[in-house]
Amino acid sequence: MSETTVIYTHGHHESVLRSHSWRTAQNSASYLLPYIKPNMHILDIGCGPGTITLDFATLIGPTGHITGLEPSPGDVLVQARETAASRGITNVDFKIGDIFGLEEIFESRKFDIVHVHQVLQHIDRKRVSEALMQMKAVTKPGGIVAVRETDFAAMTWFPASNGMTEWVDTYQLVARANGGEPDAGRRLVSWALGAGFARDKITTSAAAWCFSTPEEREWWSRMWADRTLSSNFKTTALKSGLVDEERLNRIADTWTEWGKSEDGWFAILNGEMICRVD
Known part of the structure; x- marks a missing residue:
């Protein structure tokens, strides 16, 4: 089995799954929806709690099938299976596996669509094109091959705040210390070309998440405050030696204060890419 080279900066703390469970095919993969047809076979890599996966399952119908893949065992796949059962969705299975071992897990040329959402930013940035080659091999x-990745440097917010700037700078330091690339969204075409996709087989787009209403601000700010102090982000941040507890506490307080801003606004740019396989 291929050695795992994914160091997930966030981990699967409840605060992380809180945001992952919010994701749907509509709010996180609308660029891909026109391509999904009944009877398809889909692979969803880094499926997490499976909310996007299960939305895809409903679109391909009972004669289609989707597989959700996660790199390590844990409660997240238990949650995904329980959600599938509660929704009565049976055309899905969830497996443990690494993106660099796809050819060892699945037969070649098996899937109509191979999808990742917020995954490539966390893998060894020197091997992202290799990961896309693995995805292509089983398509x-x-x-x-469908990809959607955020771009931390392109995130923007109001009111301006030194504390929020400190947060994004800190996140980028920690993510890169883990080997990842937090500004992944802008690099998708470059990585695809490195994987051997011809430029005329690559279609790109961009879309944003926006959090501004009182309910959205409360949810988003509380989630990030909790992530900063309780998720794997804190563990890896401290282990890197790049930050200390004082800075993390200050960042969490900054998020709490931003959430109270009546004029608060936060936008996240996501790069999107469709690659056609020959």
């Missing part, structure tokens, strides 16, 4: 001719 049928005429099929699609």
